[in-house]
Amino acid sequence: MKPATARIVALRPAAAGPAVSQDELFASFYKRLYAGVPDAEKVFTSTQVRQRRLAWTPQSHYADGFPGMRDRIDAWERHALAMGRESVGAVLEGVDRDAVGTYVFVSCTGYAGPTPEMLLAEEFGLRRDLRRTFVGHMGCYAAFNGLKVALDALAARPEELAMVTCAEVCSVHLRPEVTKEQVVVNGLFGDAAATILLASAQEHRDGPVVMATHTETHGATAGAMTWRVMDDAFRMTLSPYVPLYLSEAIVPFVTRLLEPHGLRIGDIAHWGIHPGGPKIIDFVGDRLRLPETMLEPSRRILSSWGNCSSPTVLLILDHIMREVRPAQGEYGVLLAFGPGLTLESALIRF
Known part of the structure; x- marks a missing residue:
């Protein structure tokens, strides 16, 4: 059996807001939007989602029309940073921040520069020589790409810690497109973030x-x-x-x-x-x-x-x-x- 590579020191999720029920979302907004799609409610509820956390609830942000890309990306940056701040603060509690040598931020729902990991690194007082990577647009599997960057960093520098944040604000990309495919998409996706802190398995003895x-x-x-x-x-x-x-x-x-x-x-x-x-x-x-x-x-x-x-x-x-x-x-x-x-x-x- 091959030797272990890294241990999970901490893992914390963060929500975009309070939970909203799927029934409420359909009744208050999607029923009207998808009135022309056959069996729209059945398709919407077949996702088996019962509730979601959304930065932009549709009844609040799309009731009077569909914002342009600028407003959407501004909202992505604001909420990705807020969720990242919450989850990063939680995993760094009691941790020597100077030990964090690598920080990877993962998101496929927006872009901005400076990238979120740079802003959060400054806010949390991480090292000036911190190795930073932004992973974008790789979709639902992208957490693994962030993890692999962290694992490679720990293999090269086992005395350091590596941190990965995944933050997505899917709700800012609701489209005025009335198709069955979009009913499925808008019945599935929610907003969330999670940050994981990793250490070399050779240097640390606790954690998965x-x-x-x-x-x-x-x-x-x-x-x-x-x-x-x-x-x-x-x-x-x-x-x-x-x-x-x-x-x-x-x-x-x-x-x-x-x-x-x-x-x-x-x-x-x-x-x-x-x-x-x-x-x-x-x-x-x-x-x-x-x-x-x-x-x-x-x-x-x-x-x-x-x-x-x-x-x-x-x-x-x-x-x-x-x-x-x-x-x-x-x-x-x-x-x-x-x-x-x-x-x-x-x-x-x-």
Whole structure:
């Protein structure tokens, strides 16, 4: 078995605001917007989202029209910083800030310079020689890209700490587009952030271990999921075939993550499957032959937060750590998917 690479020192989520029920969102805004879409309410509720946290509730920010890109990006920056500030402050509590040598900020819902990690680094008094990286526009799997930058940094400088923040403000990109596809998109996505602090496993002895990551991209399905900057807002497209594509690829993909560590799918006690939608959880769970109890963390986050893009897998990990409370030595696998189609994963030992 390969040696462990890094330990999770702290993990904290942050919400964009109070929870809003899915029924309230549909009744107060989407029912009118999607009046011309057949079975719009059924499609909207089939996402299995029960509530979400939104920086921009549609009844407050879209009732009188659709703001331009400038207002949307201004809101993204303001709310990404606010959520980042909350989660960063929580993970740095009691930590020697001079020990943080790398900071990665992940977001695909906006752009601004100076980038958020620079502003937060200054606000929290982090080192002047801090290595900073902004990861943008990689979508729901982007937390893994942030983690991999942090893992590489710790491999090179094991005496330091590395921090990753994922913050998404999906609600600022609601479009005046009346299609079934957009009903699904606007029934799924919420806003959230999460920050994770990592240390070298050789230097620290407490906390879950990130043992490995594994990624694969299937370019033949590149058109199945897209996220593009348009004149009025960002625009997502989402093929109904995505769950099928993922279910066909998932078993060999996970096998390639586990085999170098002498593990099989049956050895994994905890699963964090990115809930791109309920069918993705269903199809992936079925192909991996997972009992419903192992899918519960993903369903719980989908129901109570929605799909929050990049922070979602960290919300699931936080739920597993705080609520499920894995026994010491148990293994977990985190999975996320996005444009490409790209599959990302991480192996955790609790």
